[in-house]
Amino acid sequence: MLSRLPLQVDVIDPNEQIYGINYMEQLPITAKEVAKETALDPVLRKVFTYTLRGWPYQRDTELLPYSRKANELSVDNGCLLWGQRVVIPASLRSRVLQELHLEHPGVNRMKALARSFVWWVNLDKDIEELVKTCEQCQNARHRPSTTNPPHPWLYPNRPWERVHCDLAEFGGRQYFVMMDAYSKWPDIYDLGTSASTTKVIDALRRSFSSNGLPERLVSDNGPQFISLEFRDFVQSNGIRHQLTPPYHPASNGQAERLVQELKKSLRGKPAARSWSHQLSLFLLHYRSTPHTTTGKSPAELQLKRTLRTRLDLLFSRGQADLGQQNEQQFQEASSQVRELIPGEAVGVWNPRRDGRGNWLYGTVMQKVGPTNYMIEVEGHVRYVHIDHLRQRDSRSMSGGLPTPEQTDIPITPTSSKELIPPVISVTQESDAVEIPGRVKCI
């Protein structure tokens, strides 16, 4: 037992523990909720009905912003849509704003993100108000540039043509930051407490494993980037390495800006969230939010698709219809395997750690999956795969004892006469049956 204890325990901030009790990630807002609130919203309710049945000649002033868009409004699964955007009822607006504001993207990016998903009257104004009152957004606003405009890099023709990289330090940890000039796709790696050349190369390798090799890599002349090891690495991978002038960080502005955004995000981390959790959230948010320079999300340009996020849950298309899908898979899979009937007496293979095993008597209780059954064995409930179940007859339960892997005994029609009476009496006490989910799995 002692060997399982962690050797090192992170120092736990007492505040963090207090937070941990009350802290819970807020659930995303779904299309279902939007539909429910739309039906309860005094204004949207009318708009919804008029969109379905046609607009009356006399209109209330509160309906004007909607009637002006009448031709572009539609309904879908109880939600009102303006073009591709969901119209959010008043009761959910503050929660949607929170979701959009999650990473403190600032006014412009927050508006761009909102435009891909939602709309309501005064949406832009609400966003401006929120950012104005958010200390974190205000503190992290970029200082107005007083220096010369950054190095006029040419805009590349394709993703991964030119990648900017940099190192950032935050809270005693080093981060390796990469940014593609074309798609604005960010890659960030936590290097731990020190940023050695080896660690930087390792991070690059990890990025290349999913993105491929870039044509050009731009960095400042930090010691890691001018080391012989680094030069060998980029040369052997056919990458051109370009250094930016010393003491002129603006030349590597793309990576610099990403570093600022990253620090802003890390600074705003809730106490109960881990650094790696925060970093992942930051990356997902950055990759899926339209970039102010390109007007598209990094994912769209880099991967040629949008990433599914919690905001997609606002649309009925964003709901993964797991129930239906699973049912379909269940049916398909079921048709290919043999069926056992509840109440049927079966032999249950009981494998042992040494690879051998023995057959036990059991009774089918019910089918719980395409290939899994709930079986009563010796008064206990077990979940058993069909491969480990045999019809209980004289051949399979006595004598040769073939293991499930050795042979596949064909199922013959059940006949009670052939069955060997169970040698174990099954107790009917309720506590003998284990709770499903915690049952032993053979």
Ligand SMILES: [Zn+2]
């Ligand atoms: Zn903010």
